[in-house]
Every structure is written in C-alpha cells, then in structure tokens.
Amino acid sequence: MKGSALAFMALAWGIILIWMYLAVSKLLKAGQKS
C-alpha cells in the first residue's frame, strides 16, 4: 500500500477513533454520575 494512501487512511481513522473514544467514554462516565 502506498505511503500517501496509508497516511490518509490513518489520519481519517485516527480522527474518528479518538473522537469516538472521547465522546462515548465521557458520555458513559457522565451518565453513571447522574
């Protein structure tokens, strides 16, 4: 796989995975507190 393709895929996947982790984990923690 070409480096440029891998870089774009890693960037897009990274943004989504980090976003999902932050949003869902914070939501579940906040839900438990309330």
Next chain:
Amino acid sequence: MEQRDRWATKIGLILAMAGNAIGLGNFWRFPYQAAVNGGGAFMIPYFVALFLLGVPIMWAEWVTGRYGGKYGHGTLGPTFYLMARESLKPRSAVIFGMIGGMFAFSVTTLLNSYYLHIIGWSAAYTYFSATGAYFGKDSVEFLISYLSNNTQVFLFWGLSVALLGIAVAQGVSKGIERWVKVMMPVLYVAAILLVLRSLTLGSPVKPEWSSIKGFEYLWEPRFSEVTFKSALAAAGQIFFTLSLGMGIIQNYASYLGPEDDVALSGLATVSLNEFAEVILGGSIAIPIAFAYLGPEKAIAGGVGLAYIALPNVFMNMPGGQLFGAIWFLLLWFAGFTSAIAMYNYLTALLEEDLKINRRTGAAIVFLLYLILGLPVVLDPTKASLDLYYLTELDNWVGSYLLVVLGLFDIIVAVWLFKPDNFWEELHKGAYINVPGWIKPIIMYIAPIYTIILLLGSTWDYYKAGYFKAVPGYVGAPEYANWVWYARGMMLFILILGAIEAYLAIKKKYSEELAKNEVIVKL
C-alpha cells in the same frame, strides 16, 4: 399533560440514535462516493461538511426533538410551530409547522415505503447466501428472478415490516430500545468480521488484484478529482449518512427528559456513525470486490455493488456462504434500525395527534407501508432492474427533500427560535460546554452550506433531466407512467402531510391561533 415514554438508559438511547443514523448508505454508498471523488482526498470535503454541516444540523435536530417532547410532541408539525412562535405570531408560525410536518411525513412514509423493500431483499439474500441459492448462477439474472417472484418478495418484505411493527408496538423503552441493544452490537460484530475477512483475502484471482490494492484505490489521494462537484457529493453523503432532514432524529430526541444532555449525545451519535461508515464501511465492500473482480467491476455502489457484484464474489470465496450471509445480515440490520425510526415517527403521529393507542397505530402503519410499497412490487421495470417508481421517489424524497428539510431545521431551530434560545437549549443539562466560536458556524455557515448544496443539487438535477416530463434516466419511455405514479404519490402525500400538521397544531393550540398570541408556555 400525559406522561410520554422515555429512553430507559443512556446506552440504549445512543445505540438507538446510532442505529437510526447507520443505514445501508454507510456500507454501499460511502465507499463508492469516496472512490469516484478523489479517494483519500475526498475525506477533506467530507470532514469539512461533517463539522460545518453535519454536527450543527445534528445538534439542531436533537434540540428540536427534546423541545417538542417537553410539550408532548414527537412530530415536526407542532414542534416547528412551537419554536417558530418565538419570533412569529402563531398564525404565521403555523406555516412553518405545516412545512416541517409536511416534509417529515413525506419522508417517513415514502422513503420508508421503498427502503423497506430493500431491507426485505437483504433478509432474502441472507437466507439465499446461507443456503448457497445463488451460487453458480448469474447474479443479475438471479436478482431479476427474485424480484419477479412476488411470493418470495412478499414473504421477506412482509416479515421485515411485521418485525418492525412488533418492535414499535412494544414502545420506545420496552420495544425499540431493547431491540437495538441486541441488533447494534451484532451489526458492529458482523462488520468487524467482514473487515477481518477483507484484510486476509490475499490475491485469490490475479496477483495485481487484492483487497489491500482495493484499500489503496480507496485511500490514495487524487487531489485533481476534488472539485466543487465532489464537495457537493461529500455534503450530500453527510446528510444521507446522518439521517438528517428526515424528522426521525427529532422524534427519537423527543423521548428525552427536558434536562437530558443533547450536546455530547449528538457528538457521540455522529462518532459511532462515522466509525461504521469510514472505518467499517470503507473496509468491506470495495476492498473485497476488488480482490475478486478487479478495479473495473469493484468500483460500484448501491444495488449494483451489494446485490450483483458481491454475490459474484461470495460464490467464489472460501466460506462464501457464511460471509455472504453475514454481509446481507449486516445490511438487513443496518436498514432495520433506520426504518424503525421512520416507522415510529408515523406511529407517534397517530398516537399523539389522533389519540390512537400505540399497538393499533403500529398495525395501521404496517398496513400503510404494505399499501405504499405495492407499486414497487408491481412496477414492470423491475424486470430490467430499472425500477422507475423507486428511482423517482429516491431522487426526490430520498435525496432532495432531506436537504430542504435540513435547511428548515436551521431556519426554525436556530433563527426563528432565536439563536440565544437555541444556545441555551443546547447547553441545558449538557455534559460538555460547546465553545462560543461554534455558534456562528451553526448560525451562518451551516445554513449557507445547505443552501449551496441545495442549489448545486438543483443544477445537477436540471442537467440530468430530472425536471422533464420523462426524466433523463428513463431509457424505456413506454414505462414513463411509473415515474408519474411516483410524482402523483409524492404530491398526494405532501398535501396530506401539510393538512395533518395543520390539524394537529390547530387541535392543541386552537386558542392561540384564534387570538393570534402565545398562551401555552412551559
């Protein structure tokens, strides 16, 4: 005010909302759009549209839904009316209520009337894959023979609609929430299994064809292909994938408590949808098809990819029966968890506006969908897979109307409701503080972006001949009457939707309309 049903758990709500957003388009539309609009470079306009258009409208819809739910409404007519009267007199606000109610009613009846058929096809193909029914056969001819067999079509379509009806009849917390708590994890596991299969295929046919090459084609940035047209395609994909402009996010959000978070929940829903679309959806259909069919046949979308290209692959793949069944089960569940939201919208409409109890309402909607879906079965152009009736509905109700309603979402929820009220509502019970610089994005950039998308789509439709008496896609003019049946149905449903919304508003707020001043205020 009578007590409405509410989501029982936070995880149930988020899975239901994610299921609502995740649909067939995540798995068969996104990878094709990316492949033909710049590969990896497509992600630039895609993420721009996601942050400037998708997230703001998603928030607007969550805020709208929770606000309507506070007054006992889960449909858009009365909810838009209540928000619009913050700026307008009730008799003017009712116009916006009618517009919102009309579009949401049209989308949830007509879009679902053909979407349910595709869900039925997915159910059928799950069975056909598990039994190897299409193995060794021409996949185009097999699909045509299936569509021509009305008994089979009715069986799988009717079964899917009946299951939806059962889930909706059981209620929101005891029905929909329980169903999605099972279906959504299964959907994610099925998708992950297919991604693992995709990554381990190697080069089964030719050394230069492999799933990794498919990934490379999908992700290699081709900046020259990123144009205004691809930016429009990205914005359209965002609308479609997040189920915006349909009234169903608002309907689900109406079952929140008045102080329940919407800001972080909206973001979490979007992230789960994007995980299913970009990471899972982008790693299954096209890479798998690429390994077996090469670049010319693999770069496809929609029915052609799911029901024609991929069956050809599964019949040649080791374990093809199992993986074919998993693929179509994935489509079935993805479609089911979106269709259930549209089904619930209409059931809520009967329940709240006509005081019909939920079980009876769900049964009426079941019959309604069977009647509205009949033209898809009777359309003779299914024999050539042209499906004029379905195509015409999809072009207008399934694509164009979503953007129109999305624009009204912002006009009503942000501007007529007043930006400060919207901002306050967004932060009511919020688990996060949305930075102030995002407010101008929601107020100005999102509506301008939507208007540009709408104008661009209108121009594309004009060039494609969609406004003509016989649209540009019709290759057999002798069957153009099926296009007109679809247009007649759209007109009828739009008028019915507007009347229903007006009567629903009038029934509850007649005194306000008579005096033309706001009386009911919580």
